[in-house]
Amino acid sequence: MALAVKPASALFQKDVRSELRTRYTLNALLMFVVISISVVLFSVAGETLQPEITIGMLWIVMFFSAMSGMSRTFVAEEEKGTTMTLQLLASPSSIYAGKLLFNLLLIVCLNAVIVVLFLLTMEKFAISQPGLFWLVILLGGFGIASATTIIAAIIAKARTKGTLFPVLSFPILLPLIMAGISATKTAVMGTTWEAAIPDLQLLVSYIVVVITTSFLLFDYVWKD
Template identity: 50%
Template sequence: MSSLRSTVAVIRKDVQSELRTRYALNALLMFVVTAVATILFALRSDQPTSTVLAGMYWVVVFFTAMSSLSRIFVSEEERGTTMTLQLVASPAVVYFGKLVFNTLLTLSMTVAVTILYTLVFSTFFVIQTVSIFVITVLLGSLGFASAATIIAAIVAKANTRGTLYPVLSFPILIVLLITVMNATAKALDGEALSAALGDFQVLTGYFLAMTAGSYLLFDYVWKD
């Protein structure tokens, strides 16, 4: 139970810190609004296909994640609290605490993007199979968070953090992006839930593999 309480304490610390500074939330909202507005002006009256819509949706999510999730460990370095966190909490506690926080942040981000897309593109962004979309968002958010957490830990100590994070993230997330785009297109087309089972298996496998690998690697990254 002590490990669970410690993990909850790490999550609470990050949530309280974010509510005080609102750096990630402000960056998230500003980028989402700017990206959606740009897409709106670019499309004008054109009718994009469901595949294009799904691609635009997750591209916005991806680049928003790049501007917000990367600071989960950078903020510790900037505040000089990394050493304190290393002394009071085990690597496993820190990793899972940061993973849960990143998952919550990613879910908030996808909800914001979904609401804006539904309002702005109400004529053609119509989710016909809600179950596929909800499961895709949940599994996609878990996948994004699992990859973002370990990448953020790796680049936190680098001098070129801003450019290194997206460079490392894109090759790792490309499989996830393709899969969530494919599943989202099926949700927009109104296909049956069974049509997306293969995508769900890929997303679940991605999350489990990334989480297991990150957990094993994190001890070396965090203590270095």
């Protein structure tokens, strides 16, 4: 159970380095984001969308790009056959912490790209409270990363890995997505910052609860 900082940061650095070397996930995700946003743009074709619909689209793109990006967290280790080595070298908590850190970084970059592309392409999409908006996107990304890390570990042990991931993730992420959409609406259309406080409380406690539970449960998932 012991959480050691050193192996966790080592694993994090290894993941970052191998990602920067191959750029496999980054390129694939970037293409995914570009494709999904262009599908949205094609279907809209110059019409002005209601802000509610734009927010819905934004969260759909965020959810599905996270689904395609996060699923490989542990599957890659299984495929390369490095799971056993990791099990020998570090405690489960450290592994989880390292992977969580990497996923947090990945999803924050991903969400930033998505939102910037959205803002650039949808000219009519005006945000009344940018500070709150970015905070919600950040917290939403953290929430998605924290919940999907342990689910990625679960599916790495199952047979149908790719399709199983969104199926398992969606019910778990639903409270986060609902609160996130509601808070984003407040940030885009609302007039006061305070209206989003319940949603922000929900987002923060979601992240805390999910990460704590994941730390407690990761042992059972990780050890064969």
